[in-house]
Amino acid sequence: MTLTPKQQEIKDRYIAARGSWGAPWDTVLAVDPDFxxxxxxxxxxxxxxxxxxxxxxxxxxxxxxxxxxxxHEPGIRAHMRRAIEFGATPAEIVEVLELAATLGIHTMNIGVPLLVEVLEERGRTGPAPLDARREELKAEFTRVRGYWHDFWNEMLELDPEMFGAYTEFSSVPWRTGALxxxxKELIYISYDIAATHLxxxxxxxxxRNALNHGATVGQILEVMEISSVLGIHAVTVGVPIMVEELSAAGKEVPR
Known part of the structure; x- marks a missing residue:
């Protein structure tokens, strides 16, 4: 591909800033360098x-x-590589993945209140007072995680077994972690606010927790800025498919 001076300048800036250049960008650069x-x-x-x-x-x-x-496996690989280049340790990388693995509990955070709403439609009154085991679980979560939120109340009441298991699962990086x-709270924000979750x-x-632990407003905004570029995968995943389909149809591929 012979680049125009404008295209070459954009590509040079991109590589200088990102440290790499992916094949999809050759096609996008040919079709729409301004983008x-x-x-x-x-x-x-x-x-x-x-x-x-x-x-x-x-x-x-x-x-x-x-x-x-x-x-997004290509993104996992690319950003893991860059994190290692910037000095990230295996312990830090594994901890980030452990923190991200807690996202699954949002099934319970959203599902249990919905269950309670339906039960209330059917005449449920409550909640029931916490017994000694539930009080112990609440105290342990609060001690290790450093907070309590009311959205845990109904899960603790109705499913103490799952709440106890999640407390242990989510607390590991808080006991032994490198961050x-x-x-840790900024990492939680990065995927909770991402467009695929929101x-x-x-x-x-x-x-709230990040601010309580000393994070600044600027740091929180920067995490949100980082998560805001997730939408670019429409291009980086979609453009290679377009190239394949153009080739299969015998059409010219922009180069």
Whole structure:
């Protein structure tokens, strides 16, 4: 592909900023170079403000790429590689993945209140007072995780077995982890606020917790900026499919 001066300048800027260049961008650069430039400018916002370290920014990208609501393997690999280049340790990377693995509990966070609503339609009154075992579970969660939120009440009441298992599961990185409490909360925010999840109660909770642990407003905004580029996978996944289909149809592929 012979690039125009404008296309070459955009590609050079992209590689200088991102450290790599993927095949889909050759096609996009041929069809719509202005889009590549605009995307790069948006992507670079948190990299010019630098409220977070380069390593931690890459760990945030890794978190929402690896989260169950996205599971974008090329992004997982690319941002894990960059995090390692910036000095991330195996312990830090594994902890980010452990934190992302807690996303599944939102099934209970959303489902149990819906169950309670239906039970109330059928005459349920309550909640029932907590027995000694449930009080112990609540105290343990509050001690290890450093907070309590009312959306745990109904799960604790109706399913203490699952609540106890989740308390242990989610508490491991809080006992042995390599990230600070504020960093853990920022990781939670990165995938709760991502377009593939948009879990409002969790986002608000973890914003509050992050601030309580010393995170700044600028850091929280930077995490949101990082998560805001998730939509680009419409292009990076879709364009290679377009190239395949054009080739299969005997049509010219932009180069």
């Amino acid at each position: 590549v430039a605009a995307y790069l400018d948006m992507y670079q916002v948190p990299w010019t403000k630098n409220e977070l370290s380069d390593k931690f920014k890459e760990l945030c990208y890794l978190a929402w790429n690896a989260a169950a609501t996205h599971l 600070t409490p504020a960093e 879990y409002v109660p969790g986002t608000k909770l973890h914003i």
